[in-house]
Amino acid sequence: MDTRQAELEISVIKKIMEDSRSAVYDKSSQGLFWFTLTAATVLINYLMAVTGIGLNFSGLLWAGVSIFGTLYSIRLAKKESSKIKVKTFAGKILTAIGIATGIANIMFAFSSLVANAFDPFVIVSMNSMILGMAFYILSVIQQLKSFKILADLWWAGSVFFFFMPGIHSLLFMAIMLAASAWIPWAEERKLTKVN
């Protein structure tokens, strides 16, 4: 493959990415939904832990959120599939990243709480680590600056909470989850308006 051909291919890919980036943000609200929902739940869980109010219901809260989230997610997926006839390449990769990080994060929580594989405080660090990985890959695919910054922040947070484990890691998690959903969305909106 020579330089000219590679450059041509990159320009084609870039165009497709730009095209599908807006498609992903306009039509697929799965990411926004899950990140916002989990951010709110983690924040409620954090407040429960700090104030000590309703801490016994924390398991119930997560169970309720998981059931609601799954049902709403299925509804969204059905709505999207009836609207979008063709799946974009970026959309496919985004789904794969979502599935991979989702499974990994569930496994981290499950293995710590059920299998006692490691300290529960490690869950936040591990979740941050895998989300850092996901956002780094996204930053290369989608060419959005905010993804790269978010990846660095997730990794930095992960290392920080490996050294300073504690309940406040949940607050970090809640803020980062909300930021990860809405900052790229705002950047995309801005880029779309400029173009």
Added chain:
Amino acid sequence: METKQAEHELSEIKRIMEDSRRIMGDDGIGFILWGFLVAAGLLSSYLSVLGIIPWNVSSIAWFALIGTGWVITFILLRKERKERKAVTFAGKVAGAIWGSAGITMTIIGFVGSYTGLVKGMGISPLMACVLAAAYFISGVVYNDKVFRYLSFGWWAGALVMFFWHSPHTLLLFAMMMIFMQVVPGIIIFRKWKKESKPTSIKAA
């Protein structure tokens, strides 16, 4: 995006993916290299658990092996950039997937164990989860079923190791490294070598 336009773009992507799949052959060297290095590190830890070699030897071995791995990776990358001149999209994505997985696993291994939050036996399943995620995403990017199947193997192995709190998980993880990292790496490399032969004849 119109159906016709999307179909055209997808066919273009397919062509690029088929072309850039050869790049995976280069990555095959990375799979083989890292698979062997991590397996060697795991075996040294396993021998330490059994009391055959002292723990400080195993710790030094890990630093030396991972350090060597990163140095060789950077040398290979530099060489590749010089030879290829242009970086393809597939190459960029592969670099992002495996580079970020490498950073993640290095942090888990060193920071996790240094802080004491991740116990020795907990590192292997955590790394297996990261590898599973990397294989799954790679499988979609390169439209390769083998990669996707390997990701399920890594996830299954991680689950076993999360529940089986035994030093023997180190040996299991080393074997997983050989059979699910090194062996596919060799297969990819052989395939790449085969595919690159007609191209070089054509170029000549």
